[in-house]
Amino acid sequence: MSVTIKDVAKVCGVSPSTVSRVVADNPRISLETKKKVREAMEELGYHPNFNARSLVANSTATIGIIMPRATEDVFLHPFFPEVIRGISVAAHEKDYMILITTGSTQEEQLEAVSKMIHGKRVDGVILLSSQENDPIISMLIKWDFPFVLIGSPDQYIDQVNYVDNDNITAAKSATLHLLQSDHQRIAFIGGSKDLVVTKHRLEGYKQALSLVDIPYDEAMTAFVAFSKEEGYVAIQQLFYVEKKPTAILVTDDLIAIGVLTALKEQGYKIPEDVSVVSFNNFSMAELYNPSLTSVDISIYSLGYKAAKRLFLLIKDASMNPQHIEVPYKLVIRQSSK
């Protein structure tokens, strides 16, 4: 078996507790002993057993991430790798590890969080999205477990730590950008209707319209999943009507690409016939032809800041919940006019 604290102790002729204190660099151990013990550790190739340690210390230097469905399509969407990248950099800075589980259904996800938390495998959790009435959030609050939400909560607003963009204002200014080019008929394509981010962006869109007294028209909206295919489908719906939109605000680049594909197929010129503005500013937004006007929401930063906040929370669980706002930036390219 592997070498334990006892082996080191025996070699050095000290007690296990002394070795433990050397590992922890406890000032009550003499420098002489420390040196001796450290040499022995090196020699024997000692590495502390993490399970034993967390068992008693009740901490794990690990943060948990719960990913929506493990099936084919997650991780396919560039949002997740990018946000995890941010988390991962922050974790690396603090010498934390990242534990990832996936759950297909919401039940599975709840089960997964529960396993992580009650199994004492993580010190805190980062949630990657929130829905209307999210049971995971209520559970975490009930358990009083440190967590940070990326995105905004639907309820318990002042009980949860969350980092998000100001999506209302972002959508508003993106819409205004289109209105400035005199578009009168602007459509909106959002994600699933019970995602908070969808609500926010729809709200911003409405606010912009009302500023210029254009009535909100439900027939000009569509709500789809985050994929190219769905963007394609949404166009069939939106352009099936008499008075076609001349501009579209799309909640995601990936969807936008589906949108553009469909529009091109139907012979529309971009941006002459239809302008498209989307969100996220993935690298494909720049690479695609025409390049996409997109709101950069700084996904990396969302992840990084969430992790930073979580570390604080782990240290001091009694901290007041805080809302951290990450700036956005409209990047204008060829797809809008």
Place this chain on the structure above:
Amino acid sequence: MSVTIKDVAKVCGVSPSTVSRVVADNPRISLETKKKVREAMEELGYHPNFNARSLVANSTATIGIIMPRATEDVFLHPFFPEVIRGISVAAHEKDYMILITTGSTQEEQLEAVSKMIHGKRVDGVILLSSQENDPIISMLIKWDFPFVLIGSPDQYIDQVNYVDNDNITAAKSATLHLLQSDHQRIAFIGGSKDLVVTKHRLEGYKQALSLVDIPYDEAMTAFVAFSKEEGYVAIQQLFYVEKKPTAILVTDDLIAIGVLTALKEQGYKIPEDVSVVSFNNFSMAELYNPSLTSVDISIYSLGYKAAKRLFLLIKDASMNPQHIEVPYKLVIRQSSK
């Protein structure tokens, strides 16, 4: 504190060991007792403490992944999310979790693996790439710890489990595809020279050339890091010479996009003046204009199969090392002629 096995035992009037055996669904416990205990567990909200369990059972239902550098650029490259997606689906099937660490330098990476393994935090490890003389691989072999390499090892070929494409043949046939269009001057842009994958693809490239008696010319090769910028730089070098290439084999789509950007800037028409074939077939290969001819190496599959293999290995450590080959497929698009 949280509810333990002892609490459940007390409530049911049985011993902790009985509860433990109920959790493990041991047949030596009567159905009656099982039912009673399970109800109590439900009632009290019992969840086993994972650390305590792995401490004695010496297993963790977790696999470790070590990512190269946590700095800005990893996870930025689409290879990693995609391969992790494969791993993650396999893990989900087996109810395994994934533990991720990052290390900037090779030393940090070694340290990270060591921490995972000796800290008893994972049952097995998946390596995402291998270099010439990789010290991590020799360590893992020395420790006799279950691991699977994605890519091919440089040494210890018959001691390691690895899953990879046949990169030699893949590069060969990609080059032949170009040769069939009568290209005489084909350049090669690879990744870092001490990556095994670079060696293999270079080898395939050479083999194809020799088939048609074109001499290998080192001036027609460049070796760069995996980014657009570096692709751009490579072109400055390769087109600085008298007799310019008419075709380029590039080891990665991301690099290829940098290559295309540079070529377009210098006024070359793609594919009329220069043909480009690359590897990986990321979604951007399809979206870019012109769309990229690319060798699809089935990255998802690499991850999935590696994880599958690892599970077998964890079950039976004495299994003979195996090499799993994942098929590739040349996808011809607009960038080559």
Place this chain on the structure above:
DNA sequence: ATCTGCAATTCAAACGTTTGCATTTAAATC
């Protein structure tokens, strides 16, 4: 009535740490 055998359960040790408290040792003070 005693013994055997079996099913169901309990006992107790072990896993490798951490940590409050007790003990030892040696120097400092009176």
Place this chain on the structure above:
DNA sequence: GATTTAAATGCAAACGTTTGAATTGCAGAT
């Protein structure tokens, strides 16, 4: 030289499980 003090270290319990061996209870065989 006895006593106090401080520093350095050791002791032992605790963390929450698992598991081989021991125990109990009871039906059936002798």
